[in-house]
Structure formats: C-alpha cells, structure tokens
Amino acid sequence: GQSLEQPSEVTAVEGAIVQINCTYQTSGFYGLSWYQQHDGGAPTFLSYNALDGLEETGRFSSFLSRSDSYGYLLLQELQMKDSASYFCAYRDDKIIFGKGTRLHILP
C-alpha cells in the first residue's frame, strides 16, 4: 500500500534544533517533499529530495535515504513563527501527504 508515517506532535524550545522524521511505503517513488502549513493557511513548499543526502535551504534542511524509505526535516535556530504543521509528501506522479507533525515552540 501507500503510506507515510510521521510523529503527530513535536515540542521544542525557541533557538533550538528539531528533527521531524518521516517513513514512507509506496510502490512508485520520485522523491520526498516537505510542506509547512500555518493555522488557517495553505500548505507551502519547503524542500524536495530526489536523491539520497542532505539538502539545505537556510535554517531548514531535509534528508532522504531511499534504501531505508526514510527522510527527515531539520529546523535550526527555531523561531516562534516556525510553529506550524509540517507534512512530508512523496511524488509518484500525484503527490501524497502524510498526516502532519504539529510543531510547538516554547519561549
């Protein structure tokens, strides 16, 4: 079947680093994406990994291991505005999303 698993909630402190893990199961796979969604807002694209390894975009990095069907999103120097839900998603022509990880940031 097709599925993505990620923790439902994560809590971290402002200024710290947090990692959100994602495992997936699918017969077709082009790559793994990450999206951010603030309450009341639309999902917005953060990053995409087609190949194994780490992609860095500012404070955010994303990692993929295709052999382990695993990826993670790393957020550094956390800011209060990073409080949101984060979704991993894979592409196999269409885009399939996980259920999301709610990130709570404590001051």
Added chain:
Amino acid sequence: DTGVSQNPRHKITKRGQNVTFRCDPISEHNRLYWYRQTLGQGPEFLTYFQNEAQLEKSRLLSDRFSAERPKGSFSTLEIQRTEQGDSAMYLCASSSDGNTEAFFGQGTRLTVV
C-alpha cells in the same frame, strides 16, 4: 500571476444539495490536484489532471464526487447529494511537469448542515 485561486472561499449548504467549487491554477501549470483536508489531518488526495486529462481518482472517493478540467485551465469539483461527512477544506494545487513544487490555493471551506 496571482497564484492559485479558489472560489468560493466558504460554502454552507444543506445536506442533500449539490455544490460546485472552482480552481484557477497558475497559468503555465499543466498539473492540477484536488485535496480534502479535515482538522488535524494532512491533505487527502482526491484526483489530479495533466492538462485536460483526469489521470487518477482516489479509490476512496465516492461516486458523488466528480471533477472536470475541460480546457486544461480551470477546474471544477462537484459534490452531489452532500452529506455531513463532506464538511472539510477542499484544496486545489497546481504544478508544472518537472517542477517538484506544488502551489496551493487558499481552499474552499465546505460546511454541510
């Protein structure tokens, strides 16, 4: 370009009525996706188009749901004989071939009473 546009933003309807939503994607995007999202959940795939062709429809999707993209530009999603369980945010997204990023509209929030 103003991004992906969805109309209406909110819709309240009585159970049993039909509703239709519209999505205008980013003009140069040939792929268009429809999702449904409920509180605390991720976007649930409904269907997607490449140009005017509907390439896949979720097996979980009731026959009451239908989508069209007649000229490969805007798309409509119709729900017939609405049920209270259809209450959700309906999201549209678009992308272009070879582009890994999908751009979402602000969604249409449907409430069935």
